[in-house]
Amino acid sequence: MGRRFGQEGMKVVLADVLAEPLDDATRALTDDGIEAIGVVTDVTDYSSVESLARQALDRFGAVHVVCNNAGTGAVSEGYMWEHDLADWRWGIDVNVLGVIHGIKAFVPILLDQGEGHVVNTCSGNGGFAPIARGAMGGPATAVYPMTKAAVLCLTESLYTHLEMTGTGVRAHVLFPGGFLNTGIWESWRHRPQQYAATQERRTEPHTLANVVARFETAGAHVEFTPLETVAAQVVEGLRTDSFWMMGPPAPSDDVVSKKAASIIARGEPDYLVDVLGKHAGQKAETEGGNR
Incomplete structure (x- = not known):
């Protein structure tokens, strides 16, 4: 998205909680001739998001498109009543409070300008309805879809509120x-x-490779949506x-x-x-037994 915005002639401010990948991403844009800066930001900390807004204004004088895109993926395991409370807090603070902080810090700036856009990243997993079961039949996490709803x-x-x-x-x-090849799959690493975590895990944290392997084992070939496609979708929107x-009509629309x-x-x-798109009630048994 940052690269596509730059190609459209925009100046770009990237934000990430991790300094090293942020530096790499910012350098990649500037090497392409895009005017860009990176600001280390923790979206769970409102003062950090306020600082991001100030630095964007100090550097470029205005803000026109705000993308609340930071997110953490599924780190919980088992049924929802077994989820670690720390998993819930982390998911809510990043995926929900992070968006609230972005709105609180940036919308007044846009209102003063009288123009601008706020783009909040959602997911069909929760935004439409929660995915009920994982690729191998066990319960899917409840944390992520709840935050996306x-x-x-x-x-x-x-x-x-803006219309009013x-x-x-x-x-x-x-x-x-679709599936995006981003770091959200392995957010537990950071x-x-x-x-x-306050509970001992029963299973190893997943990696992108073993997520793909589980889908292949369950008979579903994983094809990742090109990130450039998503960026074009945003610009067109x-x-x-x-x-x-x-994107265009998809099977998930049926949900x-x-x-x-x-x-x-x-x-x-x-x-x-x-997660394979099959009706959750079609399987008589799950890892937790019959319903």
Whole structure:
């Protein structure tokens, strides 16, 4: 996204909690002739996000597109009542409070300018409905989809609040779609001490390689969505002022229709699926036994 914004003629401010990859990413952009800076930022700390906003203004004088994109992935294991409370706190603080901090720090700047855009990154896992089961039939984490459901609600609320002010500032929600080859799969490698696990793990933390292997074992070939495709999706959404920044119609759209039908019919949540896109109720047994 940073590279694509630069190619469109924008100046870019990158933020990351990790200094080394931030430096590498910033250098890659400047080597391409893009005017960019990197600011080490911890989105769980509001003062850190405030500092990011000040440094962006000090360097470039204005902010026009704010992407609340920081996220942490699934680190919990077992059923949700077995999840470590530290997993919940880490997921909520990064994925939900991080977005709130971004809104709190940057939206007043955009309102003063009378223009700008806020793009909040969501996921079909939670934004549409939670993925109920993992690739091998066991329960999928509840932490990540819960936070992404919150991001959608936050963005819908932001859209309404901005509309009420009559401003030209706009809100958008980004659904990247598919699998993305990013560091979110192995965010446990950089888990802050303040969110250190309080329970002993029963299984090894997953890596991107073993996630892919589990899918292949379950009979599903993993194809990653090119990050450039997502970046183009964002740029097009900004140009067309689209609230929903989504790719072309996909099988996951069916979950939205089934969920709406379930709500209207006051029925069972028969729209829930596993990570392979199969109906969650099709398997009679899981790692936890029969329902």
